[in-house]
Amino acid sequence: MLSRTDLRGTTPTAAQLRRALPRGGTDVNAVLSTVSPVVQDVKDHGASAALDYGERFDKVRPASVRVPAEVIAEAAANLDPAVTAALQESIARARVVHADQRRSTVTTQVAPGGQVVEKWIPVRRVGLYVPGGNAVYPSSVVMNVVPAQEAGVASFVVASPPQADFGGWPHPAVLAACALLGVDEVWAVGGAQAVALLAYGGQEVDGAELDPVDLITGPGNIYVTAAKRLVRGVVGIDSEAGPTEIAVLADDSADPAHIAADLISQAEHDVLAASVLVTDSEALADAVDEQVAAQAATTKHAERVATALTGPQSGIVLVDDLEAGLRVVDEYAAEHLEIQTRDAAGVADRIRNAGAIFVGPYAPVSLGDYCAGSNHVLPTSGSARFASGLSVQTFLKGVHVIDYDQAALRTVADQVITLAEAEDLPAHGDAVKRRFIRRTTT
Incomplete structure (x- = not known):
């Protein structure tokens, strides 16, 4: 049921991987x-x-x-x-x-009498x-x-x-x-x-x-x-956010029935949902394919699942070894990434790009959807390379509060004036100079 991309015997660049990997997406x-x-x-x-x-x-x-x-x-x-x-x-x-x-609010003492406070204000x-x-x-x-x-x-x-x-x-x-x-x-x-x-x-x-x-x-x-x-x-x-996606990095120690169930669970969301297995075991790939066909035929939303699993956004990627698999999943940057390998925790610790990482056979994505405690609003379509999921930080604004006294400003006044002149913004420097001009009254 799942298409295959065979990367064995190759060492593709990051750009080549991004073109070769299954990927759907929508054109906003x-x-x-x-x-x-x-x-x-x-x-x-x-x-x-x-x-x-x-x-x-x-x-x-x-x-x-x-x-x-x-x-x-x-x-x-x-x-x-x-x-x-x-x-x-x-x-x-x-x-x-x-x-x-x-x-927490953080106060940094930059110089005697000069500090910058970073405080976090909710929207x-x-x-x-x-x-x-x-x-x-x-x-x-x-x-x-x-x-x-x-x-x-x-x-x-x-x-x-x-x-x-x-x-x-x-x-x-x-x-x-x-x-x-x-x-x-x-x-x-x-x-x-x-x-x-x-x-x-x-x-x-x-x-x-x-x-x-x-x-x-x-x-x-x-x-x-x-x-x-x-x-x-x-x-x-x-x-x-684009359509939901799951990637599974697995070796021959993984249970194909578990992997198939997890791929189907994401395909259930939408005909555009992406389900991808990355493995160095052709035998596991064959077994997962068999399990997917059997389980998908009996699931409630079989037609939707079949459309998603047979679309260009889903498939199996064969690699030479775990190292190659790590490179693939880091370039894919899945919304949800499952690690179904030996020493799954150690492998998970090496991942750089994923919205959320699910470690081992007893942490399926559906746990994260409901009751893991993690957030399920996550970056999609490869944006996990630079973006994070929804969190408390999403709703906070970091604001710097600058508090300098006269002596503290005086210690750095020459540097401010020099930089202002270097940028041809002399009025910036004048704003500092005027604070140290003695005023006379008549």
Whole structure:
């Protein structure tokens, strides 16, 4: 079922690897011309335009953008107790991990009387996007809200598409997760129109003001991604997330049934999802292929899985040895990377590029999706070479506070003036000189 790329006997360069490896992806530029008018219309006309687009795309028009408090409370009250308990465990574990990411104020004494303080200030208000579509994502509420709360963000709004099956409100599981986290502002709007409304705000249908946000986070489809690109600069964004992906680095000690199950689990998300195995064992590759065919045929979303696994973004990469495999996965820079080798922890420690690394046979990606405590909003499409997943830091701004007294400024005044003159910016130097000119009064 899985295509093969055989790199054995070769020593490809980084550029050659990036061209040779299975990779899908989406062309955000291709939909910008479609999304731009939507964003502009919502910017100009606010909630009414957003609801118009929701009616067109989602086939339902809620009575308001903002979900009533009683609807959120009812969703929480009616949630399956087992799901409630599982979400509470997910929240607790995520909170423990993200609490340890908090950053402290640092004061550096540069010179006597001169110091620089770096302090971390939370973003005032954030918009957290939770997609609908092929699946329901209360876990994405957890992964977005918890780090924002731990960062000290005071104002939240969750936006999620309206659902015709639920009275035009977002899915009850999403609303229930919001209630469990204490988020009481939820907007029944999805897609590009949600991103635009979060960025620009506007008037609600009853005339109430919808406060714009300062930062938008959360995954979405290509239209959501395009809208995030268009509003970036007006607000901050976390990333331009592409389809989900998993890479598995494995040797002949790995269990092919486990690997196949993990590849299928990511393919279940989307027909564009990427599932890649990198191995130096042809026998393992054969066994995984057999297991994939057998397991994929019986899974609930078999058609979606088969499309993803047979697409150009998925496949098996054969390498000469573990060293070659390490080079491959570092260039691939997967959103999720599993290490299924001997001394998996030691191998994992050598990885430079991955959104998250899952070590050994008992740390599948699905654990990270829900209850590992880690965050599942991660860089995709190779961007793990330079980007990180969602964390407390996403919601903080580092601000330098410069505090020098007269003596401290005097010690460095000549250097400031010299550099200002070297850059032909004499007024910069004059700003320092004037502080040491004795004034006379008449």
